[in-house]
Amino acid sequence: MSVVARIQLSYTVVFACVVSYCFACCVLCACHHTLVREDAWFELLFLRTSTVKEITGGMGAVMISIIKLFFCSGHDPTTAGVSLQLHTGLQTIMWLKLGQVIADEAALHMLWGQKGLQASSLVCCVAMCSISCIGLKPEQQLTRMSGA
Amino acid sequence: MNHDDHDASKMILHTPDTLAVIVRKLSAPMPKSQLRALETDLGWKFAPETILWHSRLLSYCHPCNTTLFDWMHVFVVGGVFNTIAMCVLLALVPEGITWEVIDAYVSAWTSPASARTSRVDDVFKPKRLAKHKDAGELKCTASECLSLTQILASFMQSVVSGDRSDEVKRHALCYLMMVHLIELLQQSSRQLVAGAEYTRVCQHFLKLCRELYGGEVMTPKFHSSMHFGRFLNAWTHLPNCFVLERKHRFPKRWTNQISNTKHSYEAHVLRMVTVQHCEALISGKSSFGKEACLLEPREPSARMAKAMQAAIGNLGEITVAHTARINEYEKITKGDMTLIGTDGCELFGTVEYLFQQKGLHACADPLAFVRLFALRVVQTRCWQLRSTEEAAIVHVKDIRSALTWCGQGAAVVALKPVWMQSSVV
Numbered sequence: 001m002s003v004v005a006r007i008q009l010s011y012t013v014v015f016a017c018v019v020s021y022c023f024a025c026c027v028l029c030a031c032h033h034t035l036v037r038e039d040a041w042f043e044l045l046f047l048r049t050s051t052v053k054e055i056t057g058g059m060g061a062v063m064i065s066i067i068k069l070f071f072c073s074g075h076d077p078t079t080a081g082v083s084l085q086l087h088t089g090l091q092t093i094m095w096l097k098l099g100q101v102i103a104d105e106a107a108l109h110m111l112w113g114q115k116g117l118q119a120s121s122l123v124c125c126v127a128m129c130s131i132s133c134i135g136l137k138p139e140q141q142l143t144r145m146s147g148a
Numbered sequence: 149m150n151h152d153d154h155d156a157s158k159m160i161l162h163t164p165d166t167l168a169v170i171v172r173k174l175s176a177p178m179p180k181s182q183l184r185a186l187e188t189d190l191g192w193k194f195a196p197e198t199i200l201w202h203s204r205l206l207s208y209c210h211p212c213n214t215t216l217f218d219w220m221h222v223f224v225v226g227g228v229f230n231t232i233a234m235c236v237l238l239a240l241v242p243e244g245i246t247w248e249v250i251d252a253y254v255s256a257w258t259s260p261a262s263a264r265t266s267r268v269d270d271v272f273k274p275k276r277l278a279k280h281k282d283a284g285e286l287k288c289t290a291s292e293c294l295s296l297t298q299i300l301a302s303f304m305q306s307v308v309s310g311d312r313s314d315e316v317k318r319h320a321l322c323y324l325m326m327v328h329l330i331e332l333l334q335q336s337s338r339q340l341v342a343g344a345e346y347t348r349v350c351q352h353f354l355k356l357c358r359e360l361y362g363g364e365v366m367t368p369k370f371h372s373s374m375h376f377g378r379f380l381n382a383w384t385h386l387p388n389c390f391v392l393e394r395k396h397r398f399p400k401r402w403t404n405q406i407s408n409t410k411h412s413y414e415a416h417v418l419r420m421v422t423v424q425h426c427e428a429l430i431s432g433k434s435s436f437g438k439e440a441c442l443l444e445p446r447e448p449s450a451r452m453a454k455a456m457q458a459a460i461g462n463l464g465e466i467t468v469a470h471t472a473r474i475n476e477y478e479k480i481t482k483g484d485m486t487l488i489g490t491d492g493c494e495l496f497g498t499v500e501y502l503f504q505q506k507g508l509h510a511c512a513d514p515l516a517f518v519r520l521f522a523l524r525v526v527q528t529r530c531w532q533l534r535s536t537e538e539a540a541i542v543h544v545k546d547i548r549s550a551l552t553w554c555g556q557g558a559a560v561v562a563l564k565p566v567w568m569q570s571s572v573v
Binding site for chain 1: 187188190191192193195196197198199200202204205208209211214215216217218221225337369372383387388389390391392394395398399413414415417418421422425428429436438476
């Protein structure tokens with residue numbers, strides 16, 4: 001097996017994208033423009049698939065840890081927001097919520113604990129897909145000039 | 149509903165309440181064999197470690213509200229495109245449209261440089277035919293699929309409008325419907341698509357697909373394709389995993405090199421990837437700009453300056469670039485065939501030079517020197533062009549799209565860009 005193939009098969013990367021003030025005057029309009037740029041996505045986690053298999057609950061448990069890290073670690077950015085000082089000198093407060101989860105089918109099943117599609121000839125029509133990435137977007141923004 | 153059903157009105161979606169009932173049923177004490185049977189019936193596993201069993205966390209991330217199918221995986225990674233393209237091409241063989249004919253047709257086209265990393269002219273070569281036939285689907289990468297969709301659609305359009313039997317035309321129409329679904333999803337990046345329109349075309353496509361090829365070829369991905377109309381209504385634009393697949397090269401760069409670290413291997417790789425990412429952001433290598441601009445501009449070499457002076461005249465002090473951003477959606481590269489101008493006043497041209505003048509009285513906008521082509525005939529999916537033997541300098545911001553084209557000499561055919569394609573049904 002080639003080195004590249006080994007890596008493709010053996011690692012799980014979880015991405016998160018934070019659409020922040022500096023990328024968007026209007027979040028809804030700028031969302032797609034930002035999400036198609038590689039540099040808008042930050043790697044959150046890098047795990048060997050063998051390591052994930054050793055975790056009780058697998059990717060589902062990893063997802064829970066990530067959500068707890070963002071939202072339940074003593075500071076809730078959905079209600080309290082996050083204060084950011086931008087390189088332009090602007091200060092912004094962002095209230096974050098988890099907007100969209102998107103990934104391939106295999107990751108979906110692992111993440112939500114769904115049975116494989118071979119389990120049944122019927123399809124569960126949940127609006128969900130396999131998960132490798134988490135989109136975080138500011139629900140609201142409040143900006144003011146630094147020092148103003 | 150069954151996964152090969154085409155009627156979207158039959159879909160009954162899970163809600164937080166139905167999932168709560170499933171969790172309650174699976175959590176009830178029962179023998180292991182009964183639990184396995186129940187899991188199969190419900191389509192969900194008893195997995196207390198997953199988020200469905202954590203009601204507090206569901207308020208942050210509920211599968212029903214946040215999850216989105218990835219259209220890249222549904223259509224072009226062992227998906228609907230791969231299956232249907234194979235079925236259609238096999239159905240056309242008895243009519244004399246062999247793989248050699250398709251190969252010759254596809255090989256004649258030139259894609260824009262930004263899409264040229266995928267070798268679409270390789271896909272129908274004899275060495276890859278065995279792979280397609282073994283897999284029962286068109287085996288090619290997602291980017292190859294995406295480049296192929298438009299070229300094959302142009303071919304199928306000629307079949308539909310040509311003098312062929314009705315049966316052959318139905319196969320070609322099935323392909324065109326599928327391509328139109330992909331086009332609608334691509335057009336959603338420009339927020340041009342209504343979810344109802346997608347669902348309408350999708351239902352026609354799935355119905356025709358079942359009539360032509362039967363339910364056996366219709367994998368669950370065919371059913372997944374029906375959900376995108378609803379997603380479009382909810383979100384207007386649909387993110388996809390192309391960007392994330394491209395980004396896999398960054399971790400790979402470090403995973404290959406790091407083999408002996410006294411700290412956590414995974415943490416070390418993540419640290420290196422993050423440092424590289426931050427360095428790119430700080431140094432300005434990455435750009436989030438939407439405006440037309442030259443990418444990585446530089447001083448022209450003496451040879452290029454001389455050639456430009458011969459072709460254009462004295463431009464004064466300039467910077468040049470190989471690639472330029474034309475708008476928030478697209479880039480162009482030297483050599484690309486491009487669409488210039490506004491509706492009803494279209495110009496076409498191949499880009500020879502991209503440059504920007506410096507100095508007080510110079511034009512501040514990036515410019516392109518293009519060899520012009522005139523519109524001869526407008527067809528459903530393409531334009532027939534002829535060379536005008538003229539050249540012009542145009543603003544890069546006036547260039548609207550890079551085009552896939554074919555032809556030699558003065559006569560050229562250029563495919564309409566995805567965002568200009570209209571419905572086939």
